[in-house]
Each structure stands twice: as structure tokens, then as C-alpha cells.
Amino acid sequence: MTWRFVFVPLFLVMGYVQLFLVQEKQSMVQEVNLTPALPTQVLKVLAHTYMEQMVAEILFIKVAVFTGSGYQRDEKNLDVLANHFLAMTALHPKLEDIYYRTESALPDNGKNYVQIANQILESGRKTYPTQVALPYFEGFNYYYYLDEPVKAAELLRLASTYDEKYQWLGHLASTLDARGGNIRVGLTWLKGMYASMQEGDEKERYAKDIKDYEKALQVQLALERFKHKTSRHAKSLSELVPSELIGIPELSAKFEFAYDAGKLFLRVKNSRKKS
């Protein structure tokens, strides 16, 4: 009788520990998946209004743990992840961490996710209208992932106005404007920055850039005149010589022209982009 009271509980405990260890081993091998979040409206009702922020923060912790693990970047997981970010933004738009985590987790996975990330960052900009990181992230996404340098320039220009120390973003915006063919806007902004700067190395650099922009603008105007006269776009820049230009202006070592179907681009030489 006494043996039964000792051995039976002992076997039960040992059996339980064994099963637990097997379960633990299995969970390490199992794929990490993120369970979908409930629809935002349902979460709002369940959160009883007062707990909306807390629910968003719990979702954030869930996402933080998931993105910190070696998760499979398949469409299913990414869709659920994007859905979580959207739910968090709707529940608690003032939680800054959402925007930083969104930028680190979503855009690198394809154009769909870049657009979702930009949508989230845009609502972040409405909540934090003077937070420079948000338009910067959005602008970066437009340039790097979506190949829309003009749209990127617009956002970076906005970011440059937030504080004096971010003025350099305006220069970057002008470069992207020129890259996207919006040379006039880029030149105007650059001239504005030049006029407000104090004398120094930076001002000299800007002066050199302005010269290149002005040359590019000359070529752009020549293209417009050519189009107006011949009702077609020039096949190449050399077609503008000698009717519209004496010669194609020589740019500094920093920039080069690019031309495609009537649109002139001024690009930084050897600048690389995600393919």
C-alpha cells in the first residue's frame, strides 16, 4: 500500500515533466505564426473605450515579440502583421512606437506593404504634425521602394520646415525633385535655402548645385520649345542642337542628365537605388 502512495504520484509527476519537455521541444521547432487581430470596430467595443490604448499596446507587444522571432515572411504572416499595425493605429494613433515599428517591419516586403506603411505613416503625421521622422520615413519609402522621387521630395521638403536643424532635408528634397524631373521646383527651393544661409562651405556647395540646376533648366526649356515647334518630343538631347541650344551644357562632376520620352532628369552620378 505504502509503495503505491509513493510510486504512483512519482510516475505521474515524471510523466507530466516528460510530456512538458516534449511539448517545449515541439514548440521550438514549430513555425511562429501571428494570430489575426479582431476587426478594429470589434476591438473598440470590447475595449469599452477606456481600454483602447491598452489593447493597442498589447497588440504592439504581440507584434514586437513576433517580429523579433525568426518569422516566415510569407504573404499570410505579412497580411496579418499589416492588419495589426492598422488596428493599432486606429485604436491608439498617439502611440509613437507603432510608426517606427511599421517602418522597420513592413516596407521591405513589397509594394503593397509599402503602401500600407505609408498609409499608417500618413495618419501618424496627422497625429504628430511636427515629428520629423514620419514624413522622412514616408518620403524614403516613396523614393526607395516606390520610385516616386517627386512625391518623396514633397515630404522631405515638408520635414525640412519643422526645424532649422533639418534644413539639410530641403537640399535632399531638391536633389530628388531634379531626379524626378521637377527641376524648376528643385531649383526654386535650393535658391531659397541659399538665400537664407550664412556664408560658409555649405553655401558654396549649394551655389555650385544651383549652377547645374540652372543649366538643366535651360535644357528643359529648350525641350519645351522643341515640342511646341515640332509637336513631338525630341528623340535625344542632341536633337536640340543647334536649333534650340548652342550645345548641351556641361555639368559638374556631381550630376548627369538623363532623358526619357520628353522628360529631363538631373541625377547624381553613380547614385544607386534598390532594384
Place this chain on the structure above:
Amino acid sequence: MNRIFALSRITFLNGLRRNAVWGLCLFALLFEVCGIFFMDFFGRGLGRIICDFQFSIMWTAGMLFILFYAVQAIAWDDDHKAIDSILARPISRVEYVLGTVLGLTILLLCFEGLLGGIALIQIMWVKPMFTESYFPIFSTSHFLIAWLGLQLILLALLSVTMLISSAIRGAFPVMLMTLAYALICSGLPVVRESLKQKEVPTTQSLESMLQGLSLFFPDFSMLDLKDAVVSQENISEMIGMSVCLPFGLIGVYVVIVLALSCFIYQHRDIV
């Protein structure tokens, strides 16, 4: 008046004797203190997150207090003979309602005051540990106003519980009805917001009906002043439309609900 205070004192002391209330208090305190470790998951806006967390704990504890203790204390059924013995004494039913609500309110305020005090001490202790970029602003006066807003929400729920128990016999049905009321109060603004954004087709009569329903099921989010604790808004600017109007509105709502409870108790047969 003396009878009201006497009954409130009995109700208060009765609550203090209940182990469940102390257990709830202890767990809430533990959550408040230990939950701070979850802040490691966040990189920015730590002040806001800590305040959200503390107020959410206080709200949850208050709701559990109302749903699982206050309902038991208020409800009258075969298991709870307290109402019979109290009303056998020279105390009117109106005095019974007011005395019970007052006692439970004082108990709730003591409970929430303890949680709020610990939360405040914790926040003030933690704040100097972070640089300004992570926890830039914290205002004690805004914290107090946000805490008062929360207490008003809980008081409104308590008065509605009293109203429901005046009409319905039994603790469990009263608890379910109170929970349903809370869900409607949180769901109605969501529905109205969806209609406003034109996510679903709508008619003027539907919008008017929903607006009318909001009179009976108020939107308690107007008393959610958590954000103000970490905002730069001046206190005098805040105590204007942000505070006076919602506090006044819900205050009057509580008075009306309690008056209605008194009326129903006065005319209802409790046998």
C-alpha cells in the same frame, strides 16, 4: 441624513471585511507594480504608455469591483436577506438606496485612491530614470483630473447597477445587464462614428435614433482624460470644455439615475 450615513458606514465596513475586495486590491497593486517591466518592449513615448497602463489597471479593477462585489452588495434575492433586515428598521427605501450607493462609492474611492496613489508614486519614481525624449512631460494635476474622470465613469456604472437592481431581482441578472449596458455605451459611439464616416448607408431617422440612444447610454470616452497627463495643455485650458462639460453632464446623469432608482424602490414591492 444620519440614517444614510449610518447605512453607508455599514456598507463600507462590510466591504472592508470581504476578502474578495482585498484580493482584488492586492492583484491590482501587483499588476501596477509588475506591469512596469513590460515597458521594455517600447522604445518611445514611455510616459504615455505607463500612464495608459496604470489607468487601465484602475479601470479594470473598478469594473471588477462593481460587477463582482457591488452587484452582490446591492442585489436583492433569496440569498441576500440584508435588504429585508435593513428595511425592517426605520429607514426609508430612498435612504436605503442613497446609503448603499454612498457606502459603495466611498469604498470604491478608497480602493481606487490606493491604486491611484501607488500609480502616481510609481510614475514619479520612474520618470527621472528616463531621458526627456522618452518621458518628456508629466503633470500631477492632469493626473488627478484624469483620475477623477475615471471615478466618475465608475460612479455612473455603480448608479446604473443600482437602477437595474431596483427593477430586477437576482445578482447574476443584474451583473449581466450592467455588462450589457457597458457594452452598449462603448459600442454606440463606434456605430455613430461608422455612420459619420459613411462606411454604411444611413438615414436621418437612424442618426437621430442613435443620438437619442446616446442620452441613455452616454459616451464615457469624454471622461477618458489619460492623454492629458502627458500633454503640454495648460491646466486652465483643460478645465473648460474638456472637463467642465463632460463632468457636469455625467454628474447630472448620475443624479437622474439615482433619483429614478429611488422612485422604483419606493414603489416596488420587494417581497
